[in-house]
Amino acid sequence: MAHDDPHALDRTYQAPAGLSVDVSDPALNPGLPPHRARVTDQDPKAMKAAVRTVYTLFYLSLAGSIWAVAAYMLFPIESGSLIDVRYNNLFIGLGIALALLALGIGAIHWSKAIMADHEHVEYRHPTRGRDSTRAAAIQAFADANEESGFGRRVMIRNSLIAAVVASVVPGLALFRGLAPQDTPENPIAGQPVKLLQHTMWEKGMRLAHDPDGTPIRAADITIGSAVHVIPEPLGKVAHEDGYLEEKAKAIVLLMRLLPEQLIESEERKSWSYNGIVAYSKVCTHVGCPVALYEQQTHHLLCPCHQSQFDVTEHAKVIFGPAARPLPQLPITVDDEGYLVAQSDFHEPVGPSFWERH
Known part of the structure; x- marks a missing residue:
């Protein structure tokens, strides 16, 4: 429910000893549940293993995108061979599927195992646009960068950028098939x-x-x-x-x-x-x-x-x-x-x- 005083939500109700309180009452703030530390928060080796897993998945996504483009060239559908058409569809599809799947799994694993997961409450404010609000927004971006490790974890950042950029390359390569080229057998194929x-x-x-x-x-x-x-x-x-x-x-x-x-x-x-x-x-x-x-x-x-x-x-x-x-x-x-x-x-x-x- 809305409160005029945003700090009112910070006050966790403390019941007297021996008194049972129904915390389902919407007027009471039950507070946040106890924080459960992850394995990666407690074990530095587990954190390093998670980081390696994430950037390995991102590089695997990059490899899938490159393979999809290579398959498009290795098995050209313009050859007219039914085998080439089948292999073209099969290997391009596998490459794109690997690229997107590895990218998605890597991003999810990054968010679950590496990024900070401390619970917090975001209060609703009646107005926006003040200097303090702008400063808070800038700070929020800075905090997000710090918590996610995007600025610090170079391998994850670089592998993510490479995988995202490469993921669109197979789609761009496939556009070539929409523009047939002139051939000796069909001199006006591209006209x-x-x-x-x-x-x-x-x-x-x-x-x-x-x-x-x-x-x-x-x-x-x-x-x-x-x-x-x-x-x-x-x-x-x-x-x-x-x-x-x-x-x-x-x-x-x-x-x-x-x-x-x-x-x-x-x-x-x-x-x-x-x-x-x-x-x-x-x-x-x-x-x-x-x-x-x-x-x-x-x-x-x-x-x-x-x-x-x-x-x-x-x-x-x-x-x-x-x-x-x-x-x-x-x-x-x-x-x-x-x-x-x-x-x-x-x-x-x-x-x-x-x-x-």
Whole structure:
């Protein structure tokens, strides 16, 4: 309970001899329990052993971080070998797990066996910001440094700093995998604009259901529906090397509205068919799949960062961080009534920032 006099809590109630007092009474201060000295407080050898254990754990954490980076280089996933991919995941995971686990155990052991553990009471004060309060805060930091031994115990301090700094290095190293490099086999691997400039869509290619590859008839698309679409050839091939990359670029969302609801520019009036329109599912913000369609408002929603696109008007951005409309796939029907592409997209799919120089 609060007291006007903070020193009131210092007064431990002393009961007269032979008188039993109920110390559970909240009005009474039972005082602090007797302090129990640890083994490391009583035995200098035990203290030295604890210090060695802590900095050994910190250096073990450092070794785990270094091993994770080494494993990333020794087993490159870019090689295409399934064995390398497995070893990459296994040894990087083990290295990061060792780094974080040793760091955590070392910090806990340091606090429990080495840092001062004398109990104290921290009083609540009605106001803050006075000179005496600032001085007390500075003193508190000085006391914490003295009690923890951070300033005195050089081996613990240096090993902790090295382990903490190294623990983020594996994560930084893994970012390299997000930026593929050009190779003789794929000279544009590291050039996102060129990679996304074209997809596998081409003139006359049928639109098919994702994932089974069944061709789609225009007559089967009802008003208000939304259909996930891939190029027909993707439904007929096994998941070979490069399959997912091609699919990720070519995925489309197909919707049907009343023709009079579409607001189309002159050059794009031929890109739809009887109210059916097709747009890339790859959000122009950071590339998340745009797959939420609001039938009543005709809005497409990206679930990652809530960008919204108006299907009635060339999927223009009406809300959120996306910088440009979703690319539209020009479509028509063939002689059998199946929906087909008139051509590839006329602009790069995917995030807009990849187009900046």
